[in-house]
Amino acid sequence: MPNGKETHLGDVILRVEDLHKRYGKDEILKGVSLELRRGETKVVIGPSGTGKSTLLRCINQLSVPDKGRVWLEDVEITHARTNINHIRAQIGFVFQDFNLFNHLTALRNVSLGLLKVKKMTSGAAEARAREELARVGLAAKVNSFPAELSGGQKQRVSIARALAMDPKLILFDEPTSALDPELIGEVLEVMIQLARGGMTMIVVSHEMGFARAVADRIIFMEGGGILEEGTPTELFTCPRCERTGQFLRKITELYGETDGQ
Amino acid sequence: MTATQILWQNVVPLFGALPVTLEVLGLLLVVGLTLGVVLAFVQAYGRRPLRILCIGYEQLFRGIPPLVVILFFWNGVTPALGVPVPGIIVAALALGMRSAAYQSQIFRGAIQAVPAGQMMAARSLGMSRIQAIRSIILPQAFRLAIPPWANEYSSVVKDTAFVCVIGGLIDLTRQALMKLAPLSMRRPVGTQLILPYLVILGLFYLALTYSGNGLLALLERRLRVPGFEMKGKVER
Ligand SMILES: Nc1ncnc2c1ncn2[C@@H]1O[C@H](COP(=O)(O)OP(=O)(O)OP(=O)(O)O)[C@@H](O)[C@H]1O
Ligand SMILES: [Mg+2]
Numbered sequence: 001m002p003n004g005k006e007t008h009l010g011d012v013i014l015r016v017e018d019l020h021k022r023y024g025k026d027e028i029l030k031g032v033s034l035e036l037r038r039g040e041t042k043v044v045i046g047p048s049g050t051g052k053s054t055l056l057r058c059i060n061q062l063s064v065p066d067k068g069r070v071w072l073e074d075v076e077i078t079h080a081r082t083n084i085n086h087i088r089a090q091i092g093f094v095f096q097d098f099n100l101f102n103h104l105t106a107l108r109n110v111s112l113g114l115l116k117v118k119k120m121t122s123g124a125a126e127a128r129a130r131e132e133l134a135r136v137g138l139a140a141k142v143n144s145f146p147a148e149l150s151g152g153q154k155q156r157v158s159i160a161r162a163l164a165m166d167p168k169l170i171l172f173d174e175p176t177s178a179l180d181p182e183l184i185g186e187v188l189e190v191m192i193q194l195a196r197g198g199m200t201m202i203v204v205s206h207e208m209g210f211a212r213a214v215a216d217r218i219i220f221m222e223g224g225g226i227l228e229e230g231t232p233t234e235l236f237t238c239p240r241c242e243r244t245g246q247f248l249r250k251i252t253e254l255y256g257e258t259d260g261q
Numbered sequence: 262m263t264a265t266q267i268l269w270q271n272v273v274p275l276f277g278a279l280p281v282t283l284e285v286l287g288l289l290l291v292v293g294l295t296l297g298v299v300l301a302f303v304q305a306y307g308r309r310p311l312r313i314l315c316i317g318y319e320q321l322f323r324g325i326p327p328l329v330v331i332l333f334f335w336n337g338v339t340p341a342l343g344v345p346v347p348g349i350i351v352a353a354l355a356l357g358m359r360s361a362a363y364q365s366q367i368f369r370g371a372i373q374a375v376p377a378g379q380m381m382a383a384r385s386l387g388m389s390r391i392q393a394i395r396s397i398i399l400p401q402a403f404r405l406a407i408p409p410w411a412n413e414y415s416s417v418v419k420d421t422a423f424v425c426v427i428g429g430l431i432d433l434t435r436q437a438l439m440k441l442a443p444l445s446m447r448r449p450v451g452t453q454l455i456l457p458y459l460v461i462l463g464l465f466y467l468a469l470t471y472s473g474n475g476l477l478a479l480l481e482r483r484l485r486v487p488g489f490e491m492k493g494k495v496e497r
Contacts, residue, residue, distance in 0.1 A: 060385060062381055062384065062385060085384075085387045085388065085389050086387065087387075088384065088385055088386065088387040089386065089387030090387075091385075092385075093382075093385035095378060095381070095382065097378060099376075099378035099379060099381060099382035100382070101379060101382065101383070101397055102376075102379070102401060102486070102488050103397075103400050103401050103404065103486050103488075112386070112396065113386035113387065113388070116386075116388055116392050116396060117386055117387040117388055117392075145486055145487040145488055146488060147486075147487040147488025148487050148488075158382075161386070165386060165387070
């Protein structure tokens with residue numbers, strides 16, 4: 001099990017260095033740095049409005065940071081001359097509210113990126129899309145439109161959409177926060193399989209059961225910075241700073257310990 | 262000659278004038294749609310100076326009566342150009358540019374009604390802005406635009422009647438006007454026929470709006486996707 005032991009981790013795949021971002025007068029990110037290694041699952045927790053979503057969006061440049069750099073392997077994403085579309089195709093993004101393409105079936109949602117970005121033939125793209133939808137347990141829903149799917153099914157389609165692109169890593173922004181409690185498990189189950197299968201991912205989530213099960217490291221963010229980072233055991237058993245322990249106890253109380261099992 | 266015969270005699274030329282009205286309508290829709298979509302895109306995605314220019318254009322063309330716009334182009338601009346421009350082109354441009362102002366509002370509203378997350382999801386897959394607009398934003402916006410566009414269609418069908426002020430362009434209304442004077446001189450039967458004659462003229466326009474709206478409703482049904490029906494539909 002990956003839990004806490006980092007022997008299965010590879011070299012650094014993503015490096016974030018001193019990211020700053022402000023919206024108007026408020027500085028949202030105040031110098032965030034982190035490293036992600038191949039095969040690693042990093043869970044990011046922290047109070048609302050702390051800049052977790054902003055951090056993820058700054059990584060693939062959906063929001064452009066004011067200062068700081070991001071590297072994917074040896075390519076500097078933040079460099080003005082980097083082809084950002086080429087980079088984004090290698091970084092999956094799963095949104096809190098799914099953002100499935102409303103006018104397309106589940107199958108087309110998953111195959112569109114393959115067709116338009118990877119320039120695959122329609123036959124190959126469709127076959128791959130079917131494969132990914134089957135992998136998240138939605139083989140029967142290929143022809144359904146987003147409006148015809150439950151929240152949990154929508155989120156699984158959006159994970160399949162990210163997976164189909166063969167990303168080097170996937171960023172998850174509170175993937176289960178918009179779901180009814182009974183639908184959270186089916187999504188976490190897919191994510192646990194991914195983590196155990198060696199996918200590299202950053203997951204903003206307050207699902208502590210999930211974090212305990214698969215996180216290699218947990219990052220606690222507050223006020224636009226990283227307050228603490230450590231293995232789940234480190235953070236749960238003897239948090240070095242009291243604030244982290246306080247927050248962990250509060251969210252464990254609030255969210256319980258759903259882990260998709 | 263019976264009254265019916267006289268009436269029919271005057272209605273037949275209306276059929277002859279119908280193609281002119283249809284031509285004006287078709288051309289003005291092409292001008293209005295093309296220009297309207299471009300203006301909408303500039304407003305939704307363009308730089309600020311361009312956006313301001315578009316807003317100015319809209320204010321101008323939405324604030325002037327269509328008849329005045331036609332007179333302006335036909336009696337003002339065309340003579341100043343010094344080269345003869347066919348009346349039909351002037352008509353289509355004048356009405357088309359006016360319609361573009363309205364259509365740009367329709368399409369801008371539809372583009373902005375597509376949730377921001379759609380663009381974000383498309384870009385996060387590595388699609389370029391143009392790709393995202395073409396495959397994600399436009400197909401959704403066009404569906405949303407059909408009902409208000411049907412409204413604009415009905416409105417421009419009736420605008421075509423104003424081209425009767427362009428010399429040499431014999432559309433439905435111009436043709437009817439040309440028949441009114443001779444009719445009113447055939448007392449007493451002729452004067453009694455004026456009212457039914459004008460009703461028939463109205464029926465021509467009604468047929469155009471009715472059939473056009475029918476086609477658009479068909480298009481809307483053909484493109485229907487779950488989730489794009491009326492929002493928040495209550496079934497009982
Ligand atoms: N596009 C934006 N324009 C202006 N302010 C923004 C924008 N996006 C985020 N913010 C502000 O930045 C702050 C951090 O937002 P962010 O969404 O990153 O927080 P978060 O940690 O993800 O919170 P939550 O747990 O509620 O999702 C918030 O105060 C928010 O209002
Ligand atoms: Mg957030």
